[in-house]
């Protein structure tokens with residue numbers, strides 16, 4: 001428990017002060033919570049003197065009333081303070097963690113997101129942090145407060161009547177053993193529950209994202225299988241966890257019932273043996289019902305405490321993901337040549353690029369062509385350092401990309417992907433993503449250059465139109481032009497462009513080409529090219545085949561050679577239905 005407290009305080013970062021304050025106020029609250037016992041004992045002593053033929057001292061009534069008033073006032077005061085600090089600390093701590101995770105994710109290699117991690121990350125920022133946010137501090141306070149409470153009463157009992165004090169401690173010791181058992185069971189079972197939770201999120205995300213394909217192919221039953229399995233596993237994990245916890249909690253609480261029963265038997269025996277007075281006996285009998293009250297509650301919270309421990313494990317795992325640019329610096333560049341020297345790269349065991357070398361001088365266009373799966377996307381991703389190369393090196397402006405921080409490297413790039421992602425926000429903000437401090441006029445100017453001002457203005461709410469998540473409410477061509485406007489606004493010196501393979505209608509095609517021409521003016525351009533017009537005008541063409549540079553040169557030079565490029569041109573000519581001169 002102390003370990004868990006330490007972990008939570010370490011985790012709390014800037015909110016540490018609030019959490020400590022909340023713990024302290026909670027402890028003070030529990031001191032006032034114990035006071036009614038004193039009030040009852042005061043009244044009881046008075047009553048006993050009546051039973052022994054004396055008179056009930058009026059002061060006993062007033063003293064007990066005063067104790068109750070102080071107790072209630074103290075509790076309201078400290079409970080409130082503790083609650084305020086706890087709420088402030090917990091929610092601020094978790095929102096800071098969410099921001100930290102978001103920031104951290106910007107620096108991990110893209111490969112991290114491949115390995116089915118999306119659900120894990122979503123679960124971490126939603127359910128895992130949610131568990132911590134709503135329960136952690138309160139549960140730890142109750143658990144720690146419960147044991148401290150019991151300890152204080154136990155010590156008092158030792159002085160008041162040592163036999164009963166020992167009995168109380170015996171009960172407490174056995175209960176702690178069972179509590180340890182609950183913790184161990186939690187350690188064993190909670191990770192399964194957390195993993196099931198993450199799989200459930202992954203399953204649902206995949207199910208919803210693939211809904212279009214599912215409907216188109218009538219695969220409802222098949223696609224639902226994975227989600228059903230994840231739901232089943234989540235239910236099983238929760239049921240097993242809860243059933244183990246509830247039986248152990250039952251044992252834990254039985255121990256207190258047995259200990260209380262033992263006090264009920266031992267106290268009268270002590271009275272019979274003449275070791276205690278009837279007053280003491282009565283006081284012990286009454287207090288036996290109260291001494292374990294706070295620690296009894298702890299049992300039902302042990303499961304939550306364990307879940308919090310597992311949640312902290314999971315959060316640490318997410319935050320410990322190695323980042324790419326730990327040792328990177330902010331490097332200003334005075335030129336934008338790009339050089340690849342003997343670059344090799346594999347996704348896990350799968351070799352994708354071998355010994356690729358190339359020089360792309362600044363303000364030139366390099367077209368990358370090659371068959372599907374040959375490694376074109378991988379190559380441009382390595383230049384932007386979405387992954388690190390395994391062999392060789394890539395330099396931008398004469399500096400190894402590994403020497404930059406991700407932010408410092410990527411501020412030199414505008415990247416236009418084939419699959420455009422638009423955020424669930426206004427069109428204006430989606431374009432502004434390229435330069436958050438841009439003015440309205442800048443946004444409109446970029447949109448005009450990207451040939452999307454007209455269609456945006458025709459929308460009922462113009463630039464304030466909300467686009468669905470991923471840009472679902474716009475056509476493919478429109479999305480692409482918005483992403484080009486975004487890149488134009490960023491105005492970075494290096495452009496990475498994955499040309500759309502999907503054919504668009506002639507009107508859209510013309511506008512798209514005009515937008516690209518605006519974007520690429522006076523820039524260093526690396527373009528995965530699919531269109532003949534683009535390839536023909538490139539200063540240099542790299543033909544990637546089987547992960548190596550099979551051919552390189554200009555369009556004219558490569559047309560003279562037999563090989564992949566000639567085949568590529570023939571296929572494009574057939575597809576586009578026209579010939580190049």
Ligand SMILES: Nc1ncnc2c1ncn2[C@@H]1O[C@H](COP(=O)(O)OP(=O)(O)OP(=O)(O)O)[C@@H](O)[C@H]1O
Nearest residue numbers: 114347350352370371372373374375376377378379
């Ligand atoms: N994230 C990834 N994890 C594992 N393997 C990958 C990943 N991305 C691509 N691959 C594999 O690497 C190889 C090269 O893929 P890449 O996307 O670079 O090819 P490409 O030439 O761009 O293909 P296309 O023209 O079809 O987009 C392929 O065999 C692909 O299956």
